[in-house]
Amino acid sequence: MTTHKIGTREEWLAARLALLEEEKALTRRSDELARQRQALPWVLVDKAYRFETDDGTASLVDLFRGRSQLLVYHFMFGPDYTAGCPSCSAIADGFDGVVAHLAHHDVMLWAISRAPLAKLRAYKRRMGWTFPWASSLGGDFNADFSVAFSESQQHEGGIEYNYRREEPLAEIPSRGIPDGDAIGAAMSGTDVATYTRERPGMSAFVLEDGIVYHNYSTYARGLDGLWGMYQWLDRAPKGRNEKGVWWRRHDEYDKD
Known part of the structure; x- marks a missing residue:
């Protein structure tokens, strides 16, 4: 059974809109950092x-x-x-x-x-x-x-x-x-x-x-x-979810 919070579509939308404001602020901050890099x-x-x-x-x-x-x-x-x-x-x-x-x-x-x-x-x-x-x-x-x-x-x-x-x-x-x-x-x-x-x-x-x-x-x-x-x-439901070096070269993974 999941331990993650379960909500209604209305609750999800309210939380998503609040997160959207944070994402927009991060984008604007990223744009400003790019300008600062270029100004070095x-x-x-x-x-x-x-x-x-x-x-x-x-x-x-x-x-x-x-x-x-x-x-x-x-x-x-x-x-x-x-x-x-x-x-x-x-x-x-x-x-x-x-x-x-x-x-x-x-x-x-x-x-x-x-x-x-x-x-x-x-x-x-x-x-x-x-x-x-x-x-x-x-x-x-x-x-x-x-x-x-x-x-x-x-x-x-x-x-x-x-x-x-x-x-x-x-x-x-x-x-x-x-x-x-x-x-x-x-x-x-x-x-x-x-x-x-x-x-x-x-x-x-x-x-x-x-x-x-x-x-x-x-x-x-x-x-x-x-x-x-x-x-x-970073946009997946479980994020990076890392406990060690999980990645391999792309030709080293088991073939499905």
């Missing part, structure tokens, strides 16, 4: 980053592909991983549907990881993805944008992720799910220490007069809005 100062990017792509070696400017805006998803796939992070993979499942729309609205979307291009290509084929994905192996891009860290940083407590300093070998903040790092590491074919030297994030860049500027970066729970399945679960 632009920071000159003067380092000559190089990436390996399906079309050959590319600069950061090349990744814009004629657009004035570039969005980068920092995908956790380190050089020693055997597969991409399952959480990043769940987020990336939503990229193919929006890449074309963004590209026709002056925005390029790329995933960038430190794994070598051959690994990215193989994993991309496995997942059936088509969005642009570049390797930053051997460069400073991931470290400079706070999504890759060294062993010495990890052991000496020098990791600063999501704008705060971590304790040595601290876990990735991930909704407080127990053993999240251990499960993610096992699913990525590596150990926890190696796994957590990579971190997820998203960064935004703008190109003006041939000069690239950094506009915005977000990490951890700041990526929630990009994780499509959670937007649906």
Whole structure:
């Protein structure tokens, strides 16, 4: 027998209308936060980053592909991983549907990881993805944008992720799910220490007069809005309803 409140249609409508006012307030607040993101100062990017792509070696400017805006998803796939992070993979499942729309609205979307291009290509084929994905192996891009860290940083407590300093070998903040790092590491074919030297994030860049500027970066729970399945679960009757890492790569679920 259900323990949830049961009501009449009239009671439901009254509660729904009250909630609607809260949802409208949240939407207006979200619009204002978007304006504040866009108003952040632009920071000159003067380092000559190089990436390996399906079309050959590319600069950061090349990744814009004629657009004035570039969005980068920092995908956790380190050089020693055997597969991409399952959480990043769940987020990336939503990229193919929006890449074309963004590209026709002056925005390029790329995933960038430190794994070598051959690994990215193989994993991309496995997942059936088509969005642009570049390797930053051997460069400073991931470290400079706070999504890759060294062993010495990890052991000496020098990791600063999501704008705060971590304790040595601290876990990735991930909704407080127990053993999240251990499960993610096992699913990525590596150990926890190696796994957590990579971190997820998203960064935004703008190109003006041939000069690239950094506009915005977000990490951890700041990526929630990009994780499509959670937007649906937040509207489902039981919500996220999580007791552990329940998700898998889309080709790892049992077939019905």
